[in-house]
Amino acid sequence: MQQVVDVDELSLHILDIAENALAAGAKVIEIVLTLSRPVGRLIIDIIDDGRGMDAETQNRVTDPFYTTRTTRRVGLGLALFKQAAEAAGGSFRIQSNPGRGARVTAEFELGHWDRAPLGNMAGTLLTLMVGRSDVDFIYRQVVPEGEFVLDTRMVKEELGGVPLADPDVILFLKENLSAALAELGPI
Amino acid sequence: MTKLKLDDLKKIRDRVHNETMLREGGATAKVTVHMGTCGIASGARQVMEALMEELTLAGRRDVTVTTSGCIGLCSEEPLVTVEILGQEAIRYHFMDKNKMRQVFRRHVLEGEIQTDFALGKGTEHKE
Numbered sequence: 001m002q003q004v005v006d007v008d009e010l011s012l013h014i015l016d017i018a019e020n021a022l023a024a025g026a027k028v029i030e031i032v033l034t035l036s037r038p039v040g041r042l043i044i045d046i047i048d049d050g051r052g053m054d055a056e057t058q059n060r061v062t063d064p065f066y067t068t069r070t071t072r073r074v075g076l077g078l079a080l081f082k083q084a085a086e087a088a089g090g091s092f093r094i095q096s097n098p099g100r101g102a103r104v105t106a107e108f109e110l111g112h113w114d115r116a117p118l119g120n121m122a123g124t125l126l127t128l129m130v131g132r133s134d135v136d137f138i139y140r141q142v143v144p145e146g147e148f149v150l151d152t153r154m155v156k157e158e159l160g161g162v163p164l165a166d167p168d169v170i171l172f173l174k175e176n177l178s179a180a181l182a183e184l185g186p187i
Numbered sequence: 188m189t190k191l192k193l194d195d196l197k198k199i200r201d202r203v204h205n206e207t208m209l210r211e212g213g214a215t216a217k218v219t220v221h222m223g224t225c226g227i228a229s230g231a232r233q234v235m236e237a238l239m240e241e242l243t244l245a246g247r248r249d250v251t252v253t254t255s256g257c258i259g260l261c262s263e264e265p266l267v268t269v270e271i272l273g274q275e276a277i278r279y280h281f282m283d284k285n286k287m288r289q290v291f292r293r294h295v296l297e298g299e300i301q302t303d304f305a306l307g308k309g310t311e312h313k314e
Binding site for chain 1: 191192193195196197199200202203204220222223224227228232233235236239242243245246247248251252253254256
């Protein structure tokens with residue numbers, strides 16, 4: 001009866017890690033995707049200004065049976081992201097200090113057989129930006145041919161109080177994101 | 188490289204400001220998609236995308252859409268909560284994009300609770 005969607009898209013992992021940052025009280029979340037073709041690496045950074053964590057917690061967060069939540073006893077987000085990176089010949093690390101945010105970095109071998117595709121990144125960004133318009137998001141995609149940046153602080157400034165969840169703004173963001181990401185090419 | 192068309196945002200701003208001057212009051216309905224690891228793994232992003240598309244099709248400025256985290260009902264995901272001003276909140280479970288479209292059109296726009304997909308009334312849950 002229940003449909004199961006495999007988390008086989010990197011964009012779904014990114015959404016999940018950003019949700020962690022939101023749960024940590026982040027007010028600004030930066031997502032940076034860097035593609036370096038000569039060496040064939042894909043690096044994903046998710047940087048937040050949430051409450052951060054101490055060294056001991058950093059060692060435990062990729063354990064599936066560690067969670068700060070009280071509503072369920074397993075936490076899979078970071079464990080699954082780490083597994084996705086390591087399965088694709090890459091690496092995973094967390095840099096954080098209590099009260100000073102966190103930076104999650106996952107590196108992938110671009111052409112690795114087991115590297116999941118990026119998938120619907122526009123969907124992830126739209127879900128974050130519209131669903132949590134109280135928080136600011138900066139998305140940066142850097143490829144050898146150029147760079148795309150979307151900073152919701154800039155968008156909000158232009159909108160002068162009109163919410164990001166306004167129907168016309170959703171449509172604007174969707175069209176602009178889809179066009180820009182298509183132009184940068186598939187990952 | 189594609190740049191954001193900032194002029195379009197200014198046009199939206201002016202249009203919305205003109206419209207809201209004619210209409211008093213804030214949101215009359217709020218739709219929340221739960222977006223924990225459990226929700227995401229069972230399709231919550233697709234549900235959110237369908238919801239945003241329905242909202243843009245309806246063009247309703249008095250309906251807000253938002254996301255929230257895991258509420259401890261992981262086996263019931265994707266979960267969606269519909270709150271209509273002056274009414275009890277309705278929580279829907281095992282949602283997908285088609286059910287979301289139906290709930291938006293029938294419940295949010297027309298006030299008809301879709302009991303087939305509903306889990307229950309109210310937003311109370313274990314925190």
